[in-house]
Amino acid sequence: MRRVGVAMVLGAFLGAFDGLTAWFTPAVRDQLGTIVMLSSLKSVIAGLLIGIFAVFVPKRPAVVLFGFGVGLVLAWLVAMQPDPTTGEHYYVQIMVPGALVGVLVGWATARYGGGPSASAA
């Protein structure tokens, strides 16, 4: 269960950080709180899934790949929602960092989450 906890905490932290980068986009700066919250929630869910996967598949490459996939899919679900003001979709801007966050969470879970996965690279 330690791996699930590590993955969720890391997901929350990285998700919040990823959301905070929206501050650099003046057009959405007034929605920063919502963006950070939703980004964190997305990454916590990703962390939960990655952590559970890591418990059952204690192989670092597999966990990293799973993290990539989960990050990408969840980011895609978010990117499917159009911008409320412009109606545009930001697939690249949301999915690429989302997938990278998934990779980071997956790798860190396998590396630092304890148990056999920590040495199964």
Next chain:
Amino acid sequence: MTTPRPVTPPESTRSSWLSDAAVERLREAAGTPDLTATRYRLIRRVGRGGMGSVYLADDTHLDRPVALKVLDLDDPRGLLAERLLREARILARLEHPGIVPVHEAGRLADGRVFYAMKYVEGERLDHRVARDPDLPSRLRLFRRVCEAVAFAHDRGILHRDLKPQNVMVGTFGEVWVMDWGVAKVLRDVDRPPDRGGAGTAAWGATDTDHGTVLGTRGYMAPEQERGDLSAVGPRSDVYSLGAMLRFLLGDDPPRPLLAICAKAMAAEPAERYAGALDLAREVSRHLDGLRVEAYPEGVLDKARRLYERHKVAVWLIAAYLVVRGALLAFLGR
């Protein structure tokens, strides 16, 4: 036995004389141990040590290869025989995966003393190192040597001749510390009292006299080289392990590892690691990317070590930041 004298025969009769090769074969045959009335069948000689030869033999009862160490030097006073048996007894009490197990010891039909041990297939550590440039794998092998030596110390036995040539490495990375012929029994820790467990007298009958130098120069601790027996202890083996580690490191090793060697090879025993396990732990700390106690690191050293330890994380975070920065710079969010 009389050996044919190498005199030159007259030209006419030379062909009927024995050739040098034949003489050598005769010598070999005369030196071959008589395994009559034993369970062993001789296969071939595989090595030669300080006291005797080592033969590969077949254990006909259990159908497995064994190594037989047989005394083959003149020993009128029986001291070498006693030393060989003592080596067998020492090995027999060291049941550890890193130490070759002894199966049997005794006297052959020809009167020579022998002992049978596991036949180790592998290569000497120095040979292994010559073809394996990977430092972490060398360090892992070294750690196993330390563990075997630490076990022997715990059983009250010093090796006193630790060097790469006395370590065998198996095909699967198994490690065996060999050649306990000059080992010293410090104390008798687990023999029952009725077999002399109260002291070391039974073991020390052929022990080294004060002033005698045993070991290998370059790997011997200073106190051992001086023949100062009272000062020889586990830390003397730690010195030899330090010298072995230095050999394994090769050219231009990382500074923390050099510091570990320097501490293990300190001139004063009190300044060395207290035991082989402490040395192994320091090597493990280096392997795990942790700070080694022997090396006072600066800020740059610490940064380098942390980077090495978390290299992938650093690169992943860097990749994320670069991508994020590029998206902000080129796509506006």
